[in-house]
Structures are given as C-alpha cells and as structure tokens.
Amino acid sequence: MPSVNVVNGKQIVVENLGPVERTIRFFYRPFGQMWHHRDLIQAILRREVAERFKGSIAGWVWAVVAPLLAIAVYTFFFAGRLDLPREYMVTSGQNTSYALFILSGIVVFNFWSEMAFRAPMLLHEYVHFIKQTIFPSDMLAVISTLRATLYTVISVVVLMVFQVIVAGHLPWTWLLLPLILIPFVAFLVGMAWFLCAIGAFTRDAGYLMINIVPLFMFATPVFYSQTQLPPPLDFWLYANALTGYVEVMRDIMLVGTLPNWQVYAWTLFTSIFTFYFGYWFFDRYRNVIVDVL
Amino acid sequence: MSSSTYSDIVVEAKHLGKAYQLYARRNDWLKQVMFGWAKSYFKPFTVLRDINLQIQRGESIGFLGRNGCGKSTLLQVICGMTLPSHGELRVSGRIAPVLALGSTFDLELSGRENVMIGGAVLGLKRAEVQRKFNSIAEFAGIGDYMDQPVKHYSMGMRTRLAFSICAHVEAEILVVDEALAVGDAAFQRKCLDWIDNFRKTGTLLFVSHSMAEVRRLCTRAIWIEDGCIREQGDPSEVIRNYHRALLVEKDDVHRFSAAR
Numbered sequence: 001m002p003s004v005n006v007v008n009g010k011q012i013v014v015e016n017l018g019p020v021e022r023t024i025r026f027f028y029r030p031f032g033q034m035w036h037h038r039d040l041i042q043a044i045l046r047r048e049v050a051e052r053f054k055g056s057i058a059g060w061v062w063a064v065v066a067p068l069l070a071i072a073v074y075t076f077f078f079a080g081r082l083d084l085p086r087e088y089m090v091t092s093g094q095n096t097s098y099a100l101f102i103l104s105g106i107v108v109f110n111f112w113s114e115m116a117f118r119a120p121m122l123l124h125e126y127v128h129f130i131k132q133t134i135f136p137s138d139m140l141a142v143i144s145t146l147r148a149t150l151y152t153v154i155s156v157v158v159l160m161v162f163q164v165i166v167a168g169h170l171p172w173t174w175l176l177l178p179l180i181l182i183p184f185v186a187f188l189v190g191m192a193w194f195l196c197a198i199g200a201f202t203r204d205a206g207y208l209m210i211n212i213v214p215l216f217m218f219a220t221p222v223f224y225s226q227t228q229l230p231p232p233l234d235f236w237l238y239a240n241a242l243t244g245y246v247e248v249m250r251d252i253m254l255v256g257t258l259p260n261w262q263v264y265a266w267t268l269f270t271s272i273f274t275f276y277f278g279y280w281f282f283d284r285y286r287n288v289i290v291d292v293l
Numbered sequence: 294m295s296s297s298t299y300s301d302i303v304v305e306a307k308h309l310g311k312a313y314q315l316y317a318r319r320n321d322w323l324k325q326v327m328f329g330w331a332k333s334y335f336k337p338f339t340v341l342r343d344i345n346l347q348i349q350r351g352e353s354i355g356f357l358g359r360n361g362c363g364k365s366t367l368l369q370v371i372c373g374m375t376l377p378s379h380g381e382l383r384v385s386g387r388i389a390p391v392l393a394l395g396s397t398f399d400l401e402l403s404g405r406e407n408v409m410i411g412g413a414v415l416g417l418k419r420a421e422v423q424r425k426f427n428s429i430a431e432f433a434g435i436g437d438y439m440d441q442p443v444k445h446y447s448m449g450m451r452t453r454l455a456f457s458i459c460a461h462v463e464a465e466i467l468v469v470d471e472a473l474a475v476g477d478a479a480f481q482r483k484c485l486d487w488i489d490n491f492r493k494t495g496t497l498l499f500v501s502h503s504m505a506e507v508r509r510l511c512t513r514a515i516w517i518e519d520g521c522i523r524e525q526g527d528p529s530e531v532i533r534n535y536h537r538a539l540l541v542e543k544d545d546v547h548r549f550s551a552a553r
Contacts, residue, residue, distance in 0.1 A: 006383075040416075042413075042419060044410060047399060051399075129397050132396055133397060133414050134390065
C-alpha cells in the first residue's frame with residue numbers, strides 16, 4: 001500500500017468503511033496516534049521540561065517554590081477578608097483553611113492559564129519541525145499539556161503536604177483525584193488543539209488570550225465559592241467549564257465528600273466534547289496550517 | 294504487492310500541481326477558512342504546474358533548476374509535508390528528508406540531546422537511536438562538541454550532525470536538498486561515498502547546484518523550469534542543455550511575481 005496517496009489535494013484512504021466504523025475510528029484515532037508517536041512525545045517532552053528551567057541552578061526548586069509562595073501571599077492578603085463557606089473550614093485555623101481553599105482553585109486555574117497562554121503560539125514555536133520534517137503537529141498539543149501536567153502535579157503534591165501539616169489528615173477521597181485530573185487534561189488538550197490551529201492563522205488569538213485570561217481568574221471560583229453567588233448567577237457560572245473542575249477538586253481534596261453527580265457529569269461532558277471538537281478542528285485544517293505558518 | 298511492476302515504482306506523479314495561496318492581508322487567511330466556500334480571498338501562486346513523473350526503485354534522480362523553479366516544493370510534496378493542490382501522487386516506502394534537519398536543532402541543547410530528538414522526528418524508536426548513537430557520533434566526527442550546546446557549532450558541524458542522523462534512519466527513499474553544500478571537502482566526500490553505498494539498495498532524490506555531484510551520483514537528471522519538467526534523461530545530456538540555457542536566458546526579474 002502506498003504511504004502517500006493523494007488525488008487533487010485530498011488524501012486517499014483506501015479502506016471502505018461504514019459510518020459506524022468511521023465513528024469508532026474517529027474516537028480511537030487520537031489515542032492511536034499518541035501511542036504510535038510515543039517515542040517522539042517522550043523525546044520532545046524531555047526537551048520541553050529541560051527548557052523550562054534552562055540556565056537555572058535551582059531548577060526544579062522553582063516548581064515547588066511557586067505554590068509555596070502562592071500559599072503565603074494568599075493567606076496573608078485574604079485571611080479574614082472573604083467569607084468562607086462552612087464546609088470548606090477544613091482546619092482549625094481560619095487562615096490555613098483560606099490558603100487551602102484558594103490554592104486548590106489556583107492549581108486548576110494555573111494549569112488552564114498556562115495552556116491558554118501558550119497554545120496559540122505553539123505551532124509557531126515548532127515551525128521548523130512542521131515545515132521541514134515529516135512531523136505529527138497534532139502531538140504538540142499533547143506534549144505541551146503533558147509538560148503543564150507535570151508542574152500541576154508538583155503543585156498538587158505541595159498542596160497535599162501542606163494539608164497534612166495543617167489539617168493533620170487527608171480525606172480518603174484524595175484517591176479519586178485521577179478521576180478529575182484525567183478529564184481535565186483531556187479538556188486542556190482539546191482546547192490546545194483548537195487554540196493552536198486558530199493561532200496558526202492569526203496572532204490575534206494569542207493577544208486575545210493575554211487579555212482575557214486574567215479576567216477569567218474572577219469568572220472562575222478561585223477566591224470564592226459558586227455557592228456564595230446569588231441565583232441565577234451561581235448556575236450560570238457553570239458555563240465557564242473551569243467552575244465544575246474547581247468544585248469537584250475542592251470536594252474531593254478538601255471537604256472529603258463525593259462531588260455532586262450533576263457537576264461531575266458536566267465536567268465529563270465538557271472534557272470529552274472539547275477533546276474531540278479540538279481534534280476534529282485541528283485535523284480539518286492541518287494541511288492548510290502547514291502552508292500558512 | 295502482487296504485481297511486480299507496480300511495486301518497483303516508488304514515486305508516481307500524474308499532472309501534479311501545487312499552488313500556494315497569496316494573500317494581500319494576513320488575516321485574509323481566516324476569512325478564507327471561514328467563508329472560502331462562498332468567495333476566494335487569495336491570488337493563487339502556482340509553483341508546480343504539471344509534473345508527470347515515475348521513479349523506479351534503485352534510481353538516483355538529480356533535480357536541476359534555477360532558484361524558485363519548484364524543485365524544493367516538488368520534494369516537499371513528495372515527502373508529504375504539504376499537500377499538492379491538484380493531480381495524483383503515490384509514494385511507497387519510508388522517506389527520510391535530509392532537507393534541513395539542521396534547522397530543527399535546539400540551539401540550547403547539546404548535540405547528543407538533539408540526536409535523540411532528531412532521530413525521534415525521523416521516526417526512530419528511542420532504543421534504536423541509543424543503539425546507533427556511537428555510530429552517529431563517529432560518522433559526524435565532531436568529537437567532544439557532541440556534548441556542547443549546538444549554538445557553539447559552526448554551520449558545517451551542524452550539517453555534519455544532521456546528515457549523520459539521516460544516514461542512520463535506514464530509509465528506502467532519501468531526499469537530499471542542497472544539504473551538503475556547507476560541509477568541507479573531506480566530509481562531502483564521506484557523504485558522497487555513503488550515498489554511493491545507499492544507492493545499491495535505496496532510491497535517492499537529490500537537489501544540488503553542483504553539477505559534478507549530480508553527474509557523479511545520478512542515473513537520471515530532471516530539469517525543472519517554471520513548475521514543469523523541461524527535460525529529463527541522461528545526466529550529462531541534461532546538464533549540458535541546462536548550462537547552455539543558463540547562458541542564453543537572462544535572470545528574469547519577474548520570475549517570482551504572482552500575476553502570470
């Protein structure tokens with residue numbers, strides 16, 4: 001079978017598949033690609049991780065210092081100034097409860113904002129690879145999300161240690177963390193696919209994100225809880241998909257209860273939808289993107 | 294493949310053409326993507342017009358032509374980096390493009406790390422690259438520079454490393470695009486010897502402005518002009534006609550204009 005088979009600008013796929021098989025293939029394809037390119041993903045991920053603290057002596061210490069600094073600053077400034085809902089008072093001290101509450105929101109928000117800032121410029125960063133080698137450009141969104149995941153996991157570990165120190169114990173629901181972290185990673189990969197495709201066409205996508213990401217910090221329940229908002233605002237806050245992730249994370253990490261199943265279902269829906277919509281969008285324009293960059 | 298004649302043809306192009314889309318304003322791309330079905334926002338800039346080509350397994354093809362005639366675009370299309378806009382193309386076999394691997398090097402990382410990345414980009418497994426690493430380092434012959442950041446390399450050293458990686462990919466079709474021009478004579482000879490050896494089993498597509506190289510390496514020369522094949526056949530013959538044409542035809546300043 002030819003490895004390249006093109007007629008009139010269209011890739012010819014030789015298999016004759018019915019609609020059901022085609023749908024299954026579509027859902028399976030991103031994972032098949034990731035598995036196929038696993039060595040490439042690993043090689044570039046290593047480079048990306050090394051690049052983050054390039055020329056730094058302290059290196060990984062910075063990844064730990066950042067969340068610690070956040071704890072200190074937010075505890076200092078917000079202690080006693082905001083009302084904390086009763087269920088989030090997980091430690092005896094009010095200040096440490098605030099710190100945990102805010103940090104758990106910040107972890108989610110920083111993860112998202114790192115991707116939102118970077119994704120529009122992602123293909124420009126790798127333009128040499130895309131234009132001069134046979135490069136699976138769809139894997140870049142996966143690689144950059146994996147790198148961000150690494151830093152998020154470090155922050156989560158810092159949070160865990162801090163919680164053990166100030167609260168004395170961890171709720172068992174901490175074990176459920178992968179059940180929300182994995183959908184969130186999928187959500188971000190999908191978002192990165194969409195944003196990097198748009199960003200290849202116009203740099204405005206990057207400038208837009210620089211302007212709206214800080215605003216989202218207030219449209220996401222980082223410093224407050226959605227239960228504190230008056231209706232109908234508390235409902236509409238879920239239109240910002242991050243709200244659901246923040247709430248579920250806090251439920252399982254701080255409060256120690258199972259999340260509201262409706263909220264969890266909503267986060268699963270946004271995750272799966274964004275993942276496949278992003279992949280579909282990127283795939284649709286990938287051949288055009290090579291010529292635009 | 295059941296039919297032996299079919300499997301011997303590794304590259305087949307019929308009426309192949311590539312037109313880039315030239316936009317007056319940058320953001321017209323976006324309009325084209327969104328409303329392209331209703332109206333077109335670009336001027337087509339034809340790089341390849343009508344390429345008909347059949348390449349057999351084991352052939353070595355030298356592509357000649359002036360800057361901007363479409364040689365590199367043709368090779369990019371054959372490699373599958375960019376899609377042709379019309380015509381048919383069939384390629385079978387593992388392709389390794391030695392187009393500009395050196396330009397993908399990360400300047401801050403060492404040669405060693407770049408070998409790992411470059412190998413992965415060319416489709417090698419991590420274990421394979423590690424196994425071949427000593428051989429790659431030996432072929433490149435840059436000694437202790439291997440562990441220095443690539444930003445301290447000279448252009449020639451980058452080319453050495455890049456070619457050395459490509460030489461270890463075990464490709465069936467090797468695409469070399471003026472990659473050897475910056476190496477010194479000794480390294481060029483090493484590369485040419487390697488290519489000579491490669492030709493026994495693989496297919497070579499070769500772009501060069503050095504006619505001596507083309508004459509030495511190629512079994513067939515293809516002269517591309519203005520996006521079409523002007524002449525092909527015996528290298529000496531084609532090179533002679535090409536040289537004659539270069540003397541007679543002036544360097545036309547309107548060659549790169551879209552309005553044709």
